[in-house]
Amino acid sequence: MDFNQGEGQNNMNKKGSWLTYRPDIKILDCTIRDGSLMTNGYFDDEIVTGVYNACVEAGVDYMEVGYKGSKKIFSVDEYGAWKFSSEDAIRRIVGDNPGALKLSAMADAERCDYHTDILPKHESVLDLIRVATYIHQIPTALDMIKACHDKGYQTSLNLMAISVVQDSELNEALEILAQSEAEIIYLVDSYGSLYSEEIQELIRRYRSYAEPAGKIIGIHAHNNQQLAYANTVEALILGASYLDCTVGGLGRGAGNCPTELLLGFLKNPRYHLRPILKCLQEHIVPLRQKVTWGYDIPYMLTGQLNHHPREAIKFMNSDNSDDYLSFYDHIME
Amino acid sequence: MDFNQGEGQNNMNKKGSWLTYRPDIKILDCTIRDGSLMTNGYFDDEIVTGVYNACVEAGVDYMEVGYKGSKKIFSVDEYGAWKFSSEDAIRRIVGDNPGALKLSAMADAERCDYHTDILPKHESVLDLIRVATYIHQIPTALDMIKACHDKGYQTSLNLMAISVVQDSELNEALEILAQSEAEIIYLVDSYGSLYSEEIQELIRRYRSYAEPAGKIIGIHAHNNQQLAYANTVEALILGASYLDCTVGGLGRGAGNCPTELLLGFLKNPRYHLRPILKCLQEHIVPLRQKVTWGYDIPYMLTGQLNHHPREAIKFMNSDNSDDYLSFYDHIME
Numbered sequence: 001m002d003f004n005q006g007e008g009q010n011n012m013n014k015k016g017s018w019l020t021y022r023p024d025i026k027i028l029d030c031t032i033r034d035g036s037l038m039t040n041g042y043f044d045d046e047i048v049t050g051v052y053n054a055c056v057e058a059g060v061d062y063m064e065v066g067y068k069g070s071k072k073i074f075s076v077d078e079y080g081a082w083k084f085s086s087e088d089a090i091r092r093i094v095g096d097n098p099g100a101l102k103l104s105a106m107a108d109a110e111r112c113d114y115h116t117d118i119l120p121k122h123e124s125v126l127d128l129i130r131v132a133t134y135i136h137q138i139p140t141a142l143d144m145i146k147a148c149h150d151k152g153y154q155t156s157l158n159l160m161a162i163s164v165v166q167d168s169e170l171n172e173a174l175e176i177l178a179q180s181e182a183e184i185i186y187l188v189d190s191y192g193s194l195y196s197e198e199i200q201e202l203i204r205r206y207r208s209y210a211e212p213a214g215k216i217i218g219i220h221a222h223n224n225q226q227l228a229y230a231n232t233v234e235a236l237i238l239g240a241s242y243l244d245c246t247v248g249g250l251g252r253g254a255g256n257c258p259t260e261l262l263l264g265f266l267k268n269p270r271y272h273l274r275p276i277l278k279c280l281q282e283h284i285v286p287l288r289q290k291v292t293w294g295y296d297i298p299y300m301l302t303g304q305l306n307h308h309p310r311e312a313i314k315f316m317n318s319d320n321s322d323d324y325l326s327f328y329d330h331i332m333e
Numbered sequence: 334m335d336f337n338q339g340e341g342q343n344n345m346n347k348k349g350s351w352l353t354y355r356p357d358i359k360i361l362d363c364t365i366r367d368g369s370l371m372t373n374g375y376f377d378d379e380i381v382t383g384v385y386n387a388c389v390e391a392g393v394d395y396m397e398v399g400y401k402g403s404k405k406i407f408s409v410d411e412y413g414a415w416k417f418s419s420e421d422a423i424r425r426i427v428g429d430n431p432g433a434l435k436l437s438a439m440a441d442a443e444r445c446d447y448h449t450d451i452l453p454k455h456e457s458v459l460d461l462i463r464v465a466t467y468i469h470q471i472p473t474a475l476d477m478i479k480a481c482h483d484k485g486y487q488t489s490l491n492l493m494a495i496s497v498v499q500d501s502e503l504n505e506a507l508e509i510l511a512q513s514e515a516e517i518i519y520l521v522d523s524y525g526s527l528y529s530e531e532i533q534e535l536i537r538r539y540r541s542y543a544e545p546a547g548k549i550i551g552i553h554a555h556n557n558q559q560l561a562y563a564n565t566v567e568a569l570i571l572g573a574s575y576l577d578c579t580v581g582g583l584g585r586g587a588g589n590c591p592t593e594l595l596l597g598f599l600k601n602p603r604y605h606l607r608p609i610l611k612c613l614q615e616h617i618v619p620l621r622q623k624v625t626w627g628y629d630i631p632y633m634l635t636g637q638l639n640h641h642p643r644e645a646i647k648f649m650n651s652d653n654s655d656d657y658l659s660f661y662d663h664i665m666e
Binding site: 195196197223225226227228229230231233234237258260261264265273274277278280281285297300301304322323324325328 | 528529530556558559560561562563564566567570591593594597598606607610611613614618630633634637655656657658661
């Protein structure tokens, strides 16, 4: 019973199996960046250092330190260091980042003064700039990608909220992205609404546009339906190479694919689980006293309905966050 | 890009897609039965009634009320009603169970006095007896299946701990089970260690033995690696018909596939989510004050290592249950 049938004829099929060692795999830990959505960009240096050291020791490939947010849009009085990820702030944690771990920052389309705030690569410890964009912002995003690429960075384009984009529009977008300077194109399940079969179909589709142009695919999943890890593994098996994850699944709303689950899956001697567990125990679990994240029923419901999680997040921050029925009745109205 | 290729030639491929309505699907809610592993069989009648009413109103196909445990092995002083599931106890909750919901009980091989404690079907409100067995107990299990079948029940055989069974032994077992009176053969991921590709391969294998003998396949998953729901969907897509789940994922250790996630996935007008959410809110969430279940790092580790979860359960009940590192160091020794 060979379920890799057709492998020879169709390169859109599986890349290896769960026991295969795949050198193209890159783990990108975005604990601090995605987590900063929960803390308005504030993290004690001790925590950021803890995550950094864990990534170094665990053999993680990339650590995303935060956003490159515009100070014209976001006030430095209201937001912490990781909303802006200045060179000084990053170097306070990583020094000259001498090891193999690469560093990334995320720049949101239309919310980043990329011409001034993203330095030429030779002046920065950052290696990768990831541009996050909604489909209608793609022209801006492409300009950002080109600017960052020309400054010497590796770049990725993270197209968000695709579960509410029409097939034909998505295809058009992928065709344009395939012609861009972006090295990596990310499949992003912003609403945590995608099922494994949809992930499979989408990864195949992304590859069909990206690979002929020499680009690679990444996956960023959310846990609204307890599928962040499962969908990441699904994408990985079907050929995604860049895998986003966060320690303890820390992240907005239902959170992300947990780094510790992903490392456990990858049979790769480069990676080590223990430093991640240490970081989880010492730095991330204690955060639960201040912020709440992770799978819960309201997130499940917005995921099932393919809605943005904002209503669930608002509900979870209210006083009656365990009154699931009233939330259900509200969103089903 | 058709990834159902070969569908025509190979009936071991997918049954439908995520939007398909499949009349063969049966949802079996085992909240009280699996949950009774956490409570030694004790549940207030109010809770059992709450789950029963929810199953009726939600359109769930089967509710498993508990175990048929031997009173020679388990003391009635130490265990509650749902360790034994006497006819009287069940009727106290369900009366004559007049509706469409069917009822099941689980009988463990070598731990059930099935000749005396399982009544002839016409004297019982139970519809289905599920025999749980380790591979070395199969001769006993087959005798139980035959006895229950002859008494007039629908029967299933749930082969446990297969992730530590050799392929050749499993094939031999499946060949024998295919010749038994069992109507349903369950794939059981006792250790919560199986990945989607293994689930796929196993479902195909189970079907290859069961279907020529006219039998159907069920899936019972555990959430050690946050994959209970994902693996249940995987099994369903590949052709499993009987799907086990519990409200809120209640169950031993990391728990089970949550009924509310599964109902949300199935695009089937028979099923209704709201009664399950009501039950979850009113009866299952409050249980968290007494018992702890659900995904946590120690369960993840035993799942990743393909170990029985007993050590993780013991650790989670200890005073230092958040010292993940010491548990990691202990089981890696």
